[in-house]
Amino acid sequence: MKLFVATHNQHKIREISEILPDLEVVADDPAGVVENAPDFIGNAFIKVRSIASKHPGCWCMADDSGLEVVALGGAPGVYSARYAGEPTDSAKNNGLLLENLKGVEDRRANFTCAIALVSPEGREFSALGKCFGRIAERPSGTAGFGYDPLFIPDGESMSFAELGDERKNRISHRGRALAEAAGIICGESNVLA
Numbered sequence: 071m072k073l074f075v076a077t078h079n080q081h082k083i084r085e086i087s088e089i090l091p092d093l094e095v096v097a098d099d100p101a102g103v104v105e106n107a108p109d110f111i112g113n114a115f116i117k118v119r120s121i122a123s124k125h126p127g128c129w130c131m132a133d134d135s136g137l138e139v140v141a142l143g144g145a146p147g148v149y150s151a152r153y154a155g156e157p158t159d160s161a162k163n164n165g166l167l168l169e170n171l172k173g174v175e176d177r178r179a180n181f182t183c184a185i186a187l188v189s190p191e192g193r194e195f196s197a198l199g200k201c202f203g204r205i206a207e208r209p210s211g212t213a214g215f216g217y218d219p220l221f222i223p224d225g226e227s228m229s230f231a232e233l234g235d236e237r238k239n240r241i242s243h244r245g246r247a248l249a250e251a252a253g254i255i256c257g258e259s260n261v262l263a
C-alpha cells in the first residue's frame with residue numbers, strides 16, 4: 071500500500087520508509103501551502119489535507135516539528151525554521167537562540183513532532199512525539215540539521231549532532247511520533263484526532 075507524505079524532504083521519506091518498511095512511501099510536495107496554524111498539529115493537518123484529496127484510497131501523512139525553550143516561553147516553536155528570518159538559516163537560528171539565552175540558567179527545552187494522518191477512508195488521526203533536554207552553551211557536533219548542535223537530550227552529555235542519526239532517531243521527537251503513527255496505520259492503536 072502507498073503512503074503519501076506531504077514533504078519535499080527526502081531525508082524524511084527515508085526515515086519513514088525505515089520505520090514503515092511494508093508501505094511504499096511517496097513524497098508529495100505541498101508547495102505553496104500556507105502553514106499559519108498556531109501549533110504544530112494544526113500545521114500538520116493543513117499540509118496533509120492539502121494532499122489527501124489527490125490520493126483517495128491511500129494513507130496520507132504530514133508532520134510539523136520544532137523546538138520549544140522553557141525560558142523563552144516556548145519560542146521558537148512553530149517559528150523554528152525561520153527564527154532568525156527568511157530564508158531559513160540554521161547557523162543564524164542557532165546564533166540567535168544562544169544570544170537570547172545569554173546569562174539564562176534555565177536551559178530546559180524540548181523538540182516536538184506532530185503527525186497528521188488521513189486514512190484511505192478519509193478518517194483523520196494524529197500522533198505526537200516529544201524529546202526533552204537542554205540547550206548547550208555552545209554548538210558541538212556535525213551530524214543532523216537545524217538545532218541539533220545545541221540540543222542535549224536528557225540522559226546524554228552530547229548534543230544530537232554529536233550522537234549521530236541512528237542514536238538520535240531512537241529517542242527523537244520524530245522517531246517517537248513516527249512509531250505512534252506506525253501503530254495507528256497498522257491498526258494497533260486508535261488515536262482519534
Ligand code: IMP
Pocket residue numbers: 133134135136137150151158163181214215216217218230242244
Ligand atoms: P519541520 O517541521 O520538521 O520542517 O521542522 C521545522 C524546523 O524545526 C526545522 O527547520 C528545524 O529548525 C527545527 N527542527 C525540527 N526537528 C528538528 C530536529 O530533529 N533537529 C534540529 N532541528 C529540528
